[in-house]
Amino acid sequence: MSDRGTGQTPVSGETLLFLTDDQLRRGIEAMFFAYRGFTADPDRILQEYSYGRAHHRAVHFIKRSPGTTVNNLLNILGVTKQSLNRVLRALIEDGLVESRVGKQDRRERHLYLTEAGQELEKELSEAQRGRMRAAYRDAGPEAVAGFRQVLEQIMDPEMRRHFQTFKEGS
Amino acid sequence: MSDRGTGQTPVSGETLLFLTDDQLRRGIEAMFFAYRGFTADPDRILQEYSYGRAHHRAVHFIKRSPGTTVNNLLNILGVTKQSLNRVLRALIEDGLVESRVGKQDRRERHLYLTEAGQELEKELSEAQRGRMRAAYRDAGPEAVAGFRQVLEQIMDPEMRRHFQTFKEGS
DNA sequence: CACTTTATGTCAGCCTTGTTGACTTTCCAA
DNA sequence: TTGGAAAGTCAACAAGGCTGACATAAAGTG
Numbered sequence: 001m002s003d004r005g006t007g008q009t010p011v012s013g014e015t016l017l018f019l020t021d022d023q024l025r026r027g028i029e030a031m032f033f034a035y036r037g038f039t040a041d042p043d044r045i046l047q048e049y050s051y052g053r054a055h056h057r058a059v060h061f062i063k064r065s066p067g068t069t070v071n072n073l074l075n076i077l078g079v080t081k082q083s084l085n086r087v088l089r090a091l092i093e094d095g096l097v098e099s100r101v102g103k104q105d106r107r108e109r110h111l112y113l114t115e116a117g118q119e120l121e122k123e124l125s126e127a128q129r130g131r132m133r134a135a136y137r138d139a140g141p142e143a144v145a146g147f148r149q150v151l152e153q154i155m156d157p158e159m160r161r162h163f164q165t166f167k168e169g170s
Numbered sequence: 171m172s173d174r175g176t177g178q179t180p181v182s183g184e185t186l187l188f189l190t191d192d193q194l195r196r197g198i199e200a201m202f203f204a205y206r207g208f209t210a211d212p213d214r215i216l217q218e219y220s221y222g223r224a225h226h227r228a229v230h231f232i233k234r235s236p237g238t239t240v241n242n243l244l245n246i247l248g249v250t251k252q253s254l255n256r257v258l259r260a261l262i263e264d265g266l267v268e269s270r271v272g273k274q275d276r277r278e279r280h281l282y283l284t285e286a287g288q289e290l291e292k293e294l295s296e297a298q299r300g301r302m303r304a305a306y307r308d309a310g311p312e313a314v315a316g317f318r319q320v321l322e323q324i325m326d327p328e329m330r331r332h333f334q335t336f337k338e339g340s
Numbered sequence: 341c342a343c344t345t346t347a348t349g350t351c352a353g354c355c356t357t358g359t360t361g362a363c364t365t366t367c368c369a370a
Numbered sequence: 371t372t373g374g375a376a377a378g379t380c381a382a383c384a385a386g387g388c389t390g391a392c393a394t395a396a397a398g399t400g
Binding site: 023028029031032034040064132137142145147151153156162 | 188191193234330
Binding site for chain 4: 239240241251252255259272275277278279
């Protein structure tokens, strides 16, 4: 151990070794490689339907919060309305998503998955969950708790808010 | 299948509750939101230089393995040579990366960061490490161990090979 | 009622970063 | 000497980000 990297200085306690630049770099690379795996299975399925990750994200969060408004989705996904609209238009035209005018506020559009949309969502999420389930099982419950804990800390506060909102809500 | 279709059904042992569809969904969303945070700081810096994430990735792995070949980088990054070439060309033209003809095999190009390249890399990685360090510190060493363990399981076997190669190498 | 704000949609155009395909040059190795 | 691997280039294209401008309808406000 000793040095490693450039910015190493002796640390006070041995317990802080996990904060060295080298450990952090490994964490960064783990995130990079893991994210590729994380998206690989849905990506393959999406290709068959000529959709992309953007469609997957929209479908996922509509499934998660049926009746969500366009604006809400915009905030969660962190893209422009033009970008999201392109994706939603395709999903609506293809009959996967239904857009209903709001009852209280008729300016709003509430988004729902159709039967076909539910099916695609199921196919995508089952593929993605399959990999996650295997990873969780191999790593064990304590590792999973740590995994979730660190991920939550990595988020921007605003994203964390979205994440935690989902946690409680339903 | 029994459970984990749509909702929750009793599982065999209480320890398996972390494998429910809902827990998996939370993990999936955590990955999504965390990855956004993970890339946010470097993205901001890159914008100032009119570079993108692709440039960051190239710079990161050249820093990690100085003298690596284009082909090696291609395998790690998982993109086409045309795509990587565009990025490398820009970095070379801007004087951040140096491409040296191989001595044994003169077809190969070995890639190195120049002084300027080192500087950009440092700026980017310090920003990214800063967030990771804070997350690690808040979560603690045991959580970090779990985090890394799960991420490694999520990777494709080939990516895991790359990741582990880096782990040992140097 | 008039005015403003909000939610949404849409058009046009731009950028990055990925793709495929075709082709060339270099040069190692059988 | 010839085949093929490594690298680079050119062209064309697509997804999915972005900005800016503008339209519409509905809600809110004075």
